[in-house]
Amino acid sequence: MKILTERMEAHRTDSHTIERYEATGGYSALRKGFEIGPEAVTAEVKASNIRGRGGANFPAGVKWGFLAPARPAYLVINADESEPGTFKDRQLLERDPHQLVEGVVLSSYALGVNHAFIYIRGEYPKPARRVQHAVDEAYAKGYLGKDILGSGFDLDVTVHLGGGAYICGEESALLNSLEGRRGEPRIKPPFPAVEGLYSKPTIVNNVETISNVPWIVSNGGIAYASIGPDTSAGTRLISLSGHINKPGNYEIVMGMTWRDLIYDIGGGIPGGRELKAWIPGGSSAPWFVPAEHLDTPATIDDVNDLGSMMGSGAVIVMDETTDVVAAAHRIVRFYSHESCGQCTPCREGTTWLERIFNRLLNGQGRMADIDLLIDVSDGISPGLTWPPAMTTICPLGPSATAPVVSIMKYFRDEVEARVVSGIPVALEAADG
């Protein structure tokens, strides 16, 4: 079952063009949308039960329902894609930009929005070129601009390029950035749906979420909801990376087991090596290990129940040769670098964690560092639960604790051995 990638697979070389898009049914959902009216479009999205694909997995229809009545209101597409392990939106932007544009027009129409923004991370010039080109084509063909297809509905779309900052993927930071400010998350409430861009009601949705809207309007929300498990409806793009034979994006119906995903779809581990651990939903998510999780289903709720998250759909696979201390350090370093600095626990805590890891990696670790890693993590995210208790403005700080807690839970012996010998366990094993 393919929704998002059907066109690009069937029409390899020109799925991004408006000619191919129109020839394969493109923009017919928009015509249908104008016939049934904005309330009916919203009703289809609600009925689809689609949950946001940007990381928080929040039901899109419910979020739309929160949009305050004041106008103007805005729709902002989150194409900041920067969660390590995630590269699905780039494929949608490059290979089927009109699918997104049609989704934007339909969603804006449903929401009563006349100006939408597509915020693309700065390091994505090629996807931005494709999207801008698609937007220009859509204007030329009357799918954007004034009185679209004679419906009386007007919509402008601005493609905006970021400046290089992971935190701008967080929706309120993204809105600050789009307003021409530092990309610092805002204290919530108020939520963007009430006070967002320019303090006006704003819906922020991920590229993949909105790219599904044309199919949902064409085929009906109920048809979408009937795909896959009840609370993980629809298909979703999984980005597979790391130690895996067939890395890439795969559009799957949720509900298969991790074993199916890693061994069947991903082709297993290179060299027939053993799987050591994987991260089920982007670098912010707590890790899974084969002994406990390989035969559990990959659905949003099952993963939540097991103390992690499907997040952005990015699965990062680590084989037996992985030095888990170095891997956790690499993830902690990311959060330390990307912390916006507003909250002391996040700013100080991530820097501190990084420093302790540096000691461990340099062979200068002390046994006390192991407890210190836990203490510092607990200071950022009290109780170290997942989902985390929040003492910070956004979840970035707590995310930095996920790899720490994971290696302590599953690989504590390796961390301790690291302190004693200073040599990674994986290397010692290789040396025999």
Next chain:
Amino acid sequence: MKPATLSEAEMDAISDWSESSQQLVRELLGKYPDKRSAVMPLLYVSMIENGYVTAEGMKSVAVLTGLTGAQVQSVASFYSMYKREELGKYLVSVCTSISCFLLGADDVLAAIEDETGVPDGETGHDGTFTVEHVECNGACGGAPVVLVNYEMVEGVTAEKARELVKWLRDGGPDVVGTEEMQQLFGGAKSFDWAVREPEGAVLPVPAFAPYGSARGVK
């Protein structure tokens, strides 16, 4: 969305900018309900004019957006792509985040530092290369990933990275294109690119037509 009309003071602030940049400024200011929102794209235009974000450039952007110089500076300093020092002709960025790390990104970075003679985070004396490590570039399925002036190459090995550096140094291409570099130096990709990419970058600024730095490659 109609291009904005500039006041005399605004025109004054960019009187030494090229005509094409001045036109970009009008278009960019016309794309947002509030001109403050144009500060990020305008900073890129100022980099096209000055090579990097200069004090002069920030002053011009401040006039155009109705902000103070300090406000523009505080925005510019927040983001990693608004470079505050002169850059080499080629900005070589190596992703060393988790997925690339797992597949040898540190070796790729070391090879690039060695071949260019430029340490991570610095610009070489002859102005050819700036080398930096960066966080995830959204191409983890094609790890390890290198960008040259933000044009991407996926599946790069340490050896191929050296060849890429030599190719840039010896050939000195004015336009670097993702397609050409991928064919010459790339390997595994995150997904099928499928379509030849006709555009490339002429500067260490994202080559996105609305900022004017994208050019056709042969």
